[in-house]
Amino acid sequence: MTKQIINSKKAVMVGCGFVGSASVFALMQSGLFTEIVLIDADKNKAEGEAMDISHGVPFASPMKIYAGDYDDAADAAIVIISAGAGQKPGETRLDLVNKNVAIFKSIIPEIAKRNFAGIMLVVANPVDILTQVAIKLSGLPENRVIGSGTVLDSARLRYRLGEHLSVDSRSVHAFIVGEHGDSEVVAWSSANVSGVPLSEICEMRGHYKHKKTRKK
Structure with a gap:
C-alpha cells in the first residue's frame, strides 16, 4: 500500500x-x-x-x-x-x-x-x-x-469566571475534566487568574472567608 x-x-x-x-x-x-x-x-x-x-x-x-x-x-x-x-x-x-x-x-x-x-x-x-x-x-x-472532550465546557467556565470576577476571561485558567456530560467535574484546585490561585483571589475580594478556630 x-x-x-x-x-x-x-x-x-x-x-x-x-x-x-x-x-x-x-x-x-x-x-x-x-x-x-x-x-x-x-x-x-x-x-x-x-x-x-x-x-x-x-x-x-x-x-x-x-x-x-x-x-x-x-x-x-x-x-x-x-x-x-x-x-x-x-x-x-x-x-x-x-x-x-x-x-x-x-x-x-x-x-x-x-x-x-x-x-x-x-x-x-x-x-x-x-x-x-x-x-x-x-x-x-x-x-x-x-x-473535543470538555473544551467547550472549560471555555464556558472560563468565561463565566471572568464575568464574575470582572477580568479578561483569556487570563482565566480553569478546566472541567471527565466525561463531557453530567458526570464532569471542575478542577477548582488548579483554577487561577494569570497564575494567582482562584482561592486567593476570592479570599482577597471577600467572596468567602475562612473560619479560624482555636483551642481554648
Missing part, C-alpha cells in the same frame, strides 16, 4: 448542521486552511452552506470551500465529524448513543477505506463514547482520533 500524501492545508467537515457549519465558518476566518470540504447526507445542504460561507472569503484569506464526498477526505490533514442526531428536550447525551453509533457506522468506514492518513476529530455527542467508536471503526491509531 502506497503512503498517502497529506495536504496540510485541507480540512473536511462531515455534517453540516449548526455545529458543523459554525465550525467551518470559524475555520474560514482563521485562515488555517486553503481548502475546506463539506460533506453531508443531504448534498443540497452541504452545497448551500458551502456557498454561504464562501461569500465571506473576500474578507478572509484566499481559500476554496465546496461540497464534496468521501473521496475528498483521502488527502485531508483533518476530518472533523460533527454528524449525528441532535439532543432533544429531556434527553441526556448518553441517550444519543445508539442513534449516533449507527450514523458513525455509515461514515467512518467510508473515510477509512480511502486510506485516510490525517487526524480525525470527533465533536458529535456523546463525544467520549463516539471517539472510542471512531477508533474501532476506522482502525486508526489512538493518537490520530481525537474527541
Whole structure:
C-alpha cells in the first residue's frame, strides 16, 4: 500500500448542521486552511452552506470551500465529524448513543477505506463514547482520533469566571475534566487568574472567608 500524501492545508467537515457549519465558518476566518470540504447526507445542504460561507472569503484569506464526498477526505490533514442526531428536550447525551453509533457506522468506514492518513476529530455527542467508536471503526491509531472532550465546557467556565470576577476571561485558567456530560467535574484546585490561585483571589475580594478556630 502506497503512503498517502497529506495536504496540510485541507480540512473536511462531515455534517453540516449548526455545529458543523459554525465550525467551518470559524475555520474560514482563521485562515488555517486553503481548502475546506463539506460533506453531508443531504448534498443540497452541504452545497448551500458551502456557498454561504464562501461569500465571506473576500474578507478572509484566499481559500476554496465546496461540497464534496468521501473521496475528498483521502488527502485531508483533518476530518472533523460533527454528524449525528441532535439532543432533544429531556434527553441526556448518553441517550444519543445508539442513534449516533449507527450514523458513525455509515461514515467512518467510508473515510477509512480511502486510506485516510490525517487526524480525525470527533465533536458529535456523546463525544467520549463516539471517539472510542471512531477508533474501532476506522482502525486508526489512538493518537490520530481525537474527541473535543470538555473544551467547550472549560471555555464556558472560563468565561463565566471572568464575568464574575470582572477580568479578561483569556487570563482565566480553569478546566472541567471527565466525561463531557453530567458526570464532569471542575478542577477548582488548579483554577487561577494569570497564575494567582482562584482561592486567593476570592479570599482577597471577600467572596468567602475562612473560619479560624482555636483551642481554648
